[in-house]
Amino acid sequence: MGRKPARSKFMNNRPPANSRYQPTTYEHAANCYTHAFLIFPAIVGSTLLHRLSDDRWKKITAWMYGVGLCALFIISTVFHIIAWKKSHLRTMEQCLHMCDRIVIYFFIASSYAPWLNLRELGPLASHMRWFIWIMAAAGTIYVFLYHEQYKIIELLFYLTMGFSPAVVVASMPNTDGIQELMWGGMLYCLGVVFFKSDGIIPFAHAIWHIFVALAAAVHYYAIWKYLYRSSATSTWKDF
Numbered sequence: 125m126g127r128k129p130a131r132s133k134f135m136n137n138r139p140p141a142n143s144r145y146q147p148t149t150y151e152h153a154a155n156c157y158t159h160a161f162l163i164f165p166a167i168v169g170s171t172l173l174h175r176l177s178d179d180r181w182k183k184i185t186a187w188m189y190g191v192g193l194c195a196l197f198i199i200s201t202v203f204h205i206i207a208w209k210k211s212h213l214r215t216m217e218q219c220l221h222m223c224d225r226i227v228i229y230f231f232i233a234s235s236y237a238p239w240l241n242l243r244e245l246g247p248l249a250s251h252m253r254w255f256i257w258i259m260a261a262a263g264t265i266y267v268f269l270y271h272e273q274y275k276i277i278e279l280l281f282y283l284t285m286g287f288s289p290a291v292v293v294a295s296m297p298n299t300d301g302i303q304e305l306m307w308g309g310m311l312y313c314l315g316v317v318f319f320k321s322d323g324i325i326p327f328a329h330a331i332w333h334i335f336v337a338l339a340a341a342v343h344y345y346a347i348w349k350y351l352y353r354s355s356a357t358s359t360w361k362d363f
């Protein structure tokens with residue numbers, strides 16, 4: 125099947141179900157730049173949290189979160205560069221697309237890790253500390269088995285993983301930072317509208333990237349402010 129002609133420089137036609145949208149050159153560029161510019165701030169931000177850590181557990185958690193944050197922007201950028209410039213390398217592009225989707229699961233887990241690791245949780249809720257990583261692993265297996273086949277199920281997986289730990293976090297005795305977490309969550313949800321709007325809204329995927337960046341920034345700010353900056357912040361070990 126030949127490629128349909130571009131509707132404009134800024135958007136192509138929507139693809140049939142279960143096939144991938146082909147961005148225009150302008151969209152490809154926007155997809156790359158919107159995440160490439162965040163790699164350096166992500167590395168600096170992660171390093172800062174590591175330096176602010178005053179115990180080993182905080183250091184380990186800073187690593188978990190930092191690796192997830194940097195990996196998201198690095199893998200996304202590499203995938204979008206290959207999709208733009210090297211799309212003839214089909215296997216490589218396909219592999220990176222899978223990585224781009226897998227890293228989202230690990231990014232969600234690592235975004236929750238500081239809250240789950242460094243705050244007091246109830247006996248039942250504390251299981252979420254390891255369960256988020258099981259969910260990320262399950263998401264990875266799902267990508268290997270059904271990549272690009274059932275997109276609605278994929279979206280439901282992301283939303284389940286995004287929201288179920290929030291229930292636990294909301295039940296914490298210390299509620300500082302909950303508001304920022306909610307704002308970040310809302311930004312991700314708004315972004316999902318654009319994530320699903322390729323070929324309907326010009327630059328939809330790049331707009332999704334911007335929402336991800338804004339939400340990640342809000343969450344980073346909350347983690348820095350409430351869990352790392354203040355040495356008065358009590359950790360779960362103090363209880």
Ligand SMILES: [Zn+2]
Nearest residue numbers: 155200329333
């Ligand atoms: Zn992307």
